[in-house]
Amino acid sequence: MAATRVLIVEDEEALATLLDYNLTKEKFAVTLAADGDEGLLKIEEEPPDVVILDWMLPKTSGIEVCRRIRSKPETRNIPIIMLTARSEEADRIRGLETGADDYLTKPFSTKELIARVRAVLRRIRPGLAEDKVQYGDIEIDRVSHRVMRGEKEIHLGPTEFRLLDHLIQHPGRVFSREQLLNAVWGSDVFVEVRTVDVHIGRLRKALNKFKQGDPIRTVRSAGYALDAE
Missing domain, CATH: 3.40.50.2300 (Response regulator)
Known part of the structure; x- marks a missing residue:
């Protein structure tokens, strides 16, 4: 290629x-x-x-x-x-x-x-586009649906995987809950805005399972960003 x-x-x-x-x-x-x-x-x-x-x-x-x-x-x-x-x-x-x-x-x-x-x-x-994307010590493999952080494999549910995939495409950028809903769930699906908080919480917990630090930044009244570095 x-x-x-x-x-x-x-x-x-x-x-x-x-x-x-x-x-x-x-x-x-x-x-x-x-x-x-x-x-x-x-x-x-x-x-x-x-x-x-x-x-x-x-x-x-x-x-x-x-x-x-x-x-x-x-x-x-x-x-x-x-x-x-x-x-x-x-x-x-x-x-x-x-x-x-x-x-x-x-x-x-x-x-x-x-x-x-x-x-x-x-x-x-x-x-x-490449099948693998890396930012900081986090790597996503879209083909095998695997996530690695450093040398450790991180197990994510499908929604958490899509959330991380979206955030890793725009490192450092803050997304509101509504923007994340549209990007991950789709604009034609009715989901409570607070659902985003639940899935961000699960994603945070999974990424920090091995005590490597929380890479997701919460911006008060604005939303969330991935700051792996």
Whole structure:
């Protein structure tokens, strides 16, 4: 199977080099572009499987690059992860509304970026996604339905497995109970919101069975996040 092609459109040379190194180490085929115009040209020459796109770029901005990718039938389905120094909610929403599939606010860890790349591939281009996903010391194997934490196998029920699978796709991101209900149970199923708390409790207990620490963070009045590191 050919390596997944990732185009990084980033004008900060040090960051681009760092991302190139880490993604290549994870067996991705990486191409770099230093500005929006070069990024669009490379996409036209050979459409990648994923675009990692900086918001603030010389020449054509990241937002405009995103718009143009989405405007063409041959590129509109390419997953886009936007990198931004803008942490305001309105800016993040604007990026998502323009067509980005995910976003990361600088500074971020390369491990989180790689986890987001794999998550967006699984959602949008499942044929390119890996069967195993790891974050911190937690690893999910979707084929065998097994979960490992360090050297220990963790036994989860089907709902707890789906919950963990969803959280591990978005490490560090806080999800409300309603968002988790829609993602794990489905929007057409009526389930009490507090049911999420019960299953999160079971998931917590299972993941901490061997006293390795609780990787799930509760954010008061907001929801839950996976912080394995």
